[in-house]
Structures are given as C-alpha cells and as structure tokens.
Amino acid sequence: MKIGVFWLIAAAVGLALVVLTRLYFTNEYFFFAAYVVLQYVVLSTAWNILGGYTGYINFGTGAFFAIGAYSSVVLHKLPALLKIFDMVIPAIPLPVMILVGGIVSGMVGLGTGYLTLRLRGVFFAIATLALAVVVQTLIVNWDYVGGSRGIYMIRPPKAPLGGSYIQYLYALMMALCVISVGIARWIERSRLGLGFAAIRDDELAAEAGGVPTLRLKLIATTLSGALMGMAGAPLPYYVTYLEPASTFNLAYAVNSVAMPVIGGMTSWVGPILGAILLGTIQQLGSVGFFLDLNIPPTFNLLIVGVLLILFVIIMPNGIMGLISARQRRRATIIETALQQQRAA
C-alpha cells in the first residue's frame, strides 16, 4: 500500500521533528513561532483541497478557523455551565476539542457549500467573504463566548506529554499537519481527486463524464472547512486571550490563499512550501528580523501581498508549477527524440 507507507513516513517525520526540536531548542519562543507556521501548513493545505483541487476560491478561511476556536471556548466553559444544573463532568481534553471543532466547521462547510456552490468563480469567492462577516457578527454579539471584549482562557495546569504547554500545542499542531497533508495527498491520488480536477477544469464536461459535481464539491467544502476548524480549535489555549478582531484577522484569509498560490496549487507539496516560506518570513518579520532592511513588523501582510503579486505574474503555477513544467519539458524532449529515433 503506497498510501499506507506515506502515512507512516509522514507520521515519522512529524514525530521526529517534534522530538528533535524539543532536544535542540530550549527557547520557548521557538515553539510559539513554529506553532504559527504549522498552523498555516494546515490552513493552506485545507484551503487547497477546495481552492486548488476543485478551483473554488474561498476567502472565508477566517470564519472556519474562528468557528473551531470558539467551539473550543464553548467546550472549555461547558463543565462550569453544567455545574449549574448539578452535572459534573471533567475538563474536556484538547484533542476532543479539536475533533469537535472539526465537526462543527465541517458542518458549516457543508451548509455554506450547499447554499453557495451554484455560484461560480468570483461570485463564490464573494459569498465566502460574506460568510466571514456573518460569523464574525454572530460571535461579536454572543456574550457567552466573550462577545466583542474577548475572553480569557486558562490553560489546563499540566501539559499531557510532559514539557511545557506550548510544546504540547506545537506537537498537536504537528499531528494536524500530518493528518491534513495525508488527506490532501490521498485525495490527489484517488478517484475523488480525479473528480475534483475534472470539476476544476470544466464542470459541464465533468458532468458529461458522469462526475456528480455537486456531491463532490460538498465533500470538498466539508473536508476543507473541517480541517480549518481543527487548526483553529487549539487557538484559545495558544493565545490565552481570545477576541474576535484578531481571531477573524484578515491575515488568515489572505495567507491561506497566498500560500498555496505561491507554493503551487495542484500538488499537496505546494501549500506546505508556501506556508513554510511565507509563515517563516512573517514570523521573522514580527520579531524585527528585517529591521536592518527598514522593514518593520507591521509590514508583514504587505510582504505577503507583494510576494503574491510577484508570483501571480512571474510564476502563476507557483514553485511546484515551475518544477513540473521543467519535468514536462524534459519528458517532451525525450519523447520526441525517441520518436525520431524510431522513425530513423
């Protein structure tokens, strides 16, 4: 089983990274920064399942991400709420919150998909943008989860895997990376991925070829939304103070579009490359790494924007597109040479 082997390798790489970084980095800040980069690997991989594979551009990443985060807030407060009704339950562990966040966001993904997937191209993108606004408005006006003033989240006293809590969050996010990348790669090689590609290229032709386009698009929005929600679920414990303005930050939507575009949208490798590249640049920027170049941390999104424009103009198929184009050119040259040889 090729796919089984890939899962094993991905899990081993993830585990090795977690163990090695823990051995080498004693500075807690590394884990704070790496967590964000990994979170973007999950977000951009999730975005790419809908955006890259089926060709539907989603600007609502922030909404799905925040739904995951706020479902964790609800679960965090659940034991206290139930106590009023004389029901005693233990604190809900974070992996359960991630699972629930994924399910809730997945359902929202399914719902939005059902309502919006009759829209094509730019209209779909606008609808997802509207979704982000709707969800933000709901959260801002929902007092139980902190409303507009936000909510403090007390982390559980002990990290389950030893080490500090941030190291635990980092390890969990690494696990989510492995899961989302594994799913993305599986899709790419499966019948599902072939159907997604057919939809991306031409929906009418896909239908004429027997592809149930609506059902497949709903699968894509659900999966994509679920993974985004899972990426958002640990956020309350990461920031310890969650408020709508930063949770619904434009950066999530912009980055999760820019990263796959820059990395390359047709392969699972692209979003990883883009996320690591852009994520790292932004993390370095936010600690003033580029101050010598007169680039202050506030320019982070500007850097993303400039890179995005450059890539769209120079390399519209991203870094991976460049590689596969070179491979294709080579293959063509070899093929024609062989044909000439045969003819001679």
Added chain:
Amino acid sequence: MSSAQTDNGPLLAVSGLGKRFGGFVALENIDLTIATGERVGLIGPNGSGKSTLVNCLCGTLRNETGAVLFDGRPVDGLIAHERTRLGLARSFQLPKPFRTLNLIDNLRVPLLYTVNARPGHHLSDEQVAARCAELLEAVALADKARRLPRDLTQVEMRKLELARAVATEPRLLFADEAMAGLSPSEVEEIIAVLLRLNQQGITIVLIEHIMRAVMSFSTRLVVLVAGQKIADGMPQEVVRNPEVERAYLGE
C-alpha cells in the same frame, strides 16, 4: 448492457419538448424518436436550437415542457451525470478537455465515474489502464497519452472529445459539431471514427453543418428551423424538401 425494452420501443423517445429562455422560444413542441443502431443527422441553420436540444436531452439544460424516454425509462429530472450513467453520452461543440489532466486521466474520468459507477461493473486499475490505451489507440492518440490537451492539434482535440464520450460506453452518442473547423481530410477521419463506433453498436446523432459529412454519414435526417422540427426522413428526400431548401437558401 442489454435491456428488455431494447427490442420493442425506440431507444430515445422525445415528445412535445419545449424550452424557452425568458421570452425567447428556443425549442417548441419537438417530437423525435430514435431507434437503436440508427445514424441520425441533425441539421439546421445557426441558432435553430440544435445544441439546445442536445443540452436538454443530456440534462445540461432543463426543458419546461415535454417528456424524454430513454430506453423506455423517463429521464426528465435526472441530472446530467445520471443520464451519462444510463448510457446517454455527448461530445461538446467546443472541445472541453480537462486541461490540467493528461490524455489518460482525461479518459479515466468517465471510466471511473461512469463505467465503474454502474451496478455490477468494476474495472480494476489494470483494466482501466488497458481500456484507456485501447480508446486512445482507436483515435490514433496513443503516442500522446501522457501529453496535456494543449499539446493537441484541433483535430486531435476533437478525437479526444469523442474518445471521452465513448469511454462512458454509451448506447446513444450525441456528436455536437464534432467536425467544425476541420479540413476535408480531417472530416473524413472523424467520419470514419463515427462509422466504426456505430458498427460497434452505438446509436449516433450527428449535429453538423458540413452537409457533405452529414449526407455521407446519416441514415436519417432531422431538420430544425427556429426551434421547430420541419423535416424528418431519408436524407435524399429531406434535402429536396422545399421547406428545408427555403430555410437554408432563402426564398
């Protein structure tokens, strides 16, 4: 695929089909029956509703009135991919290849989503690969199996379009202007492909402007003018029909 109805009723029976776009009546009260094994030419001036008819019959568009029976079974309300799975295939007037997929993957789409989706059918990966090779061989595209559609010439693109429709193992194939813009020798090539498919048992409706092609291919001719069927019969008789002459040549 064999069915009890095949021996009795027609393969396709259209009655009273009508389609309007806003106030514009694109098709009005179309009756049409097609028997298994026929080669029907569907002709008519530009804008007469030929492609709209194909779109309605294949489920791409919804007709407001009328009923469509395929193999004795009502297909009204079925969406396009469901009709494809029943055995109703089409090629598009403007080729619509899956441009990011190589030719093999272009053909794997209908094989995996139509042939393998039919109850009682399941091709293994090897059988799918073999079938792709066979289909590409049949339209002389085997050499370009791993190329992308953009590397194809116009006639090759048309052949890919046909191969992809044929990959669904249809019983009825609508070839929508499969030869538009091709040179005479290329037209011959496509006609040869279509005749071979017909011999293999596929009923074919050819929508075409090139009269030479239509006349050499069809065993029956149907003429649409301004959304109405004005003639239906033997090709030689239909082209001598004064109404058809008037539609094509004017008064």
